[in-house]
Amino acid sequence: MRSIIPVMTIVAGILLLWLLAVIPMNMHLVADQAQRDDRVVTPDTPAARQDLGGITLALRNPGLVADTYSLTRPRLPAPQQVAVEMYDTIIDKRITSKRSLVYHGWVTLAPTLLGFAIGTGLGILLAVGIVYSRVMDRSVMPWAIVSQTIPILALAPMIIVVLGSMGIQGLFPKSLIAAYLSFFPVVVGMVKGLRSPDAMQLDLLRTYNASKSQGFWKLRLPASTPYLFASLKIGISASLVGTIVAELPTGARAGFGARMLVGDQYGQPLVSWAALFAAALTAAALVGLFGMIERITLKRMGMQAS
Amino acid sequence: MTLAAVACAVWILGWWMNVRLANGASSDAIAIKILIPAIFGLTIVIVWELMVRGFEINPVILPAPSDVIERLGVSGATLWADFRQTILKGALVGYLLGAAAAFVVAIIADRSDFLTRGILPVGSFMAALPIVGTAPIFVKWLGSDWESKAAVVGVMVFFPILVNAVAGLKDTNAMQRDLMRTYAAGYWATLFKLRLPSAMPFVFNGLKIGTTLALIGAIVAEFFGSPTVGMGFRISTSFGQLALDMVWAEIVVAAIAGSAFYGLMVMIEKWVTFWHPSQR
Numbered sequence: 038m039r040s041i042i043p044v045m046t047i048v049a050g051i052l053l054l055w056l057l058a059v060i061p062m063n064m065h066l067v068a069d070q071a072q073r074d075d076r077v078v079t080p081d082t083p084a085a086r087q088d089l090g091g092i093t094l095a096l097r098n099p100g101l102v103a104d105t106y107s108l109t110r111p112r113l114p115a116p117q118q119v120a121v122e123m124y125d126t127i128i129d130k131r132i133t134s135k136r137s138l139v140y141h142g143w144v145t146l147a148p149t150l151l152g153f154a155i156g157t158g159l160g161i162l163l164a165v166g167i168v169y170s171r172v173m174d175r176s177v178m179p180w181a182i183v184s185q186t187i188p189i190l191a192l193a194p195m196i197i198v199v200l201g202s203m204g205i206q207g208l209f210p211k212s213l214i215a216a217y218l219s220f221f222p223v224v225v226g227m228v229k230g231l232r233s234p235d236a237m238q239l240d241l242l243r244t245y246n247a248s249k250s251q252g253f254w255k256l257r258l259p260a261s262t263p264y265l266f267a268s269l270k271i272g273i274s275a276s277l278v279g280t281i282v283a284e285l286p287t288g289a290r291a292g293f294g295a296r297m298l299v300g301d302q303y304g305q306p307l308v309s310w311a312a313l314f315a316a317a318l319t320a321a322a323l324v325g326l327f328g329m330i331e332r333i334t335l336k337r338m339g340m341q342a343s
Numbered sequence: 344m345t346l347a348a349v350a351c352a353v354w355i356l357g358w359w360m361n362v363r364l365a366n367g368a369s370s371d372a373i374a375i376k377i378l379i380p381a382i383f384g385l386t387i388v389i390v391w392e393l394m395v396r397g398f399e400i401n402p403v404i405l406p407a408p409s410d411v412i413e414r415l416g417v418s419g420a421t422l423w424a425d426f427r428q429t430i431l432k433g434a435l436v437g438y439l440l441g442a443a444a445a446f447v448v449a450i451i452a453d454r455s456d457f458l459t460r461g462i463l464p465v466g467s468f469m470a471a472l473p474i475v476g477t478a479p480i481f482v483k484w485l486g487s488d489w490e491s492k493a494a495v496v497g498v499m500v501f502f503p504i505l506v507n508a509v510a511g512l513k514d515t516n517a518m519q520r521d522l523m524r525t526y527a528a529g530y531w532a533t534l535f536k537l538r539l540p541s542a543m544p545f546v547f548n549g550l551k552i553g554t555t556l557a558l559i560g561a562i563v564a565e566f567f568g569s570p571t572v573g574m575g576f577r578i579s580t581s582f583g584q585l586a587l588d589m590v591w592a593e594i595v596v597a598a599i600a601g602s603a604f605y606g607l608m609v610m611i612e613k614w615v616t617f618w619h620p621s622q623r
Contacts, residue, residue: 043461047462188563
């Protein structure tokens with residue numbers, strides 16, 4: 038709780054920087070528009086203005102600064118413009134509308150959650166295999182690490198198209214990317230977690246004459262819970278990034294990724310920015326949700342959440 | 344069908360060899376530790392090749408490894424040009440800028456407890472967001488050449504490195520700081536002789552996470568506009584021409600570059616943090 042004021046200060050600082058940056062970023066656009074409206078602009082030719090930086094131009098035309106905050110097609114929209122656009126598309130629109138970000142959000146969220154569930158399930162299974170089988174540990178683990186250096190995200194759009202050409206469309210291809218991205222953090226975290234009981238604890242179980250499966254269910258699995266939650270929080274945001282990127286250049290019609298692209302291509306920067314922030318909010322909400330589940334679970338298990 | 348049967352036989356043989364090696368007496372020798380994953384990888388490639396040939400899978404869907412290797416040899420010059428554009432210019436420049444900026448901000452934030460408490464949550468929050476979505480915006484601002492890719496990469500790697508560096512700079516105990524005080528060491532001496540070195544394990548954690556992000560950022564940003572060179576450009580255009588062997592050749596280059604980049608970081612980490620328990 039004691040970090041609320043510092044966090045607020047940092048956020049306010051970022052907002053202030055953003056507000057200041059809007060002026061030089063949009064100044065050239067505003068100056069061009071003002072000249073077309075027959076207002077006095079110094080210098081008065083577009084070519085001369087191109088040679089000047091945004092800040093110099095703003096200092097020479099202080100009367101135009103206010104206009105930088107209200108462009109319909111700004112290079113950098115002001116924070117309040119993004120907020121208004123988000124309010125319009127999240128709260129004002131019916132959720133069935135094609136312009137509603139809630140609708141687009143669900144299109145992105147559904148494959149994210151499905152993929153995350155698949156990736157987490159497979160990741161836990163593989164982690165158990167790696168912990169209990171020496172062969173898998175030695176042969177699969179190095180490749181699991183190498184596979185992370187492959188920028189699979191860069192291939193996401195292609196994978197979607199290939200699957201589409203094979204007749205697989207809709208939810209599943211995007212889920213596949215999301216699953217792949219959440220898979221690895223879960224494997225690594227679970228392997229670490231399942232191996233976290235120390236020799237003393239394992240010896241204790243041996244003195245109890247516990248079987249291998251009892252050792253797994255009563256010691257290793259509970260001990261891995263904190264590690265699992267750390268992985269889940271990384272995995273869910275990775276899943277969301279995967280789904281969004283998978284939507285980007287594949288001609289998807291709905292979803293956050295599609296909105297970002299539409300805004301970019303049709304010269305509506307506010308649409309892109311609103312989608313970007315809505316995606317960020319969704320990611321934050323998902324990570325926060327898992328943080329909450331983590332705290333409740335660990336508390337009930339008698340462990341202290343970090 | 345015979346090829347598929349051979350593939351099964353190869354798979355069983357490879358697995359059997361690995362079971363023998365992993366459970367054998369000398370399984371902890373370094374050579375065996377390298378040999379086991381090597382056999383596993385080779386088995387997969389051979390099975391893949393045999394399956395593609397055996398079931399006559401359309402190369403538009405999945406090319407055979409031999410086609411990819413052939414493409415690597417034939418288009419070496421193109422791949423090298425793409426590598427230079429995307430990895431050496433876009434990813435590397437962005438990575439260095441992002442890391443340097445994160446480092447400077449971390450040291451500034453570290454001077455006040457107030458800033459540290461503010462930056463840590465905001466930084467880890469930002470690190471979880473889909474920053475790669477900013478790629479179209481940066482391409483619009485900075486043009487389609489490598490500068491916009493470097494900017495995307497810089498922003499992507501900034502937050503993980505920042506969070507780790509700030510956390511690392513806090514990682515000295517009261518005893519160590521008291522010792523420095525008894526030596527009459529000032530702020531800068533303490534920073535350079537005690538706190539920066541002890542922050543290094545954390546910093547390298549962030550730097551290692553950043554290597555993958557840098558590659559992803561540079562390639563994905565190229566989908567939104569690039570000159571007619573670069574790995575992202577090549578992947579999307581080759582895909583349009585259904586030249587999947589070229590796409591896979593780029594994947595191989597990306598995987599090798601990514602592993603080398605990561606490996607380089609691990610080597611520097613070993614050299615810098617030789618004193619840390621995890622390195623002993």
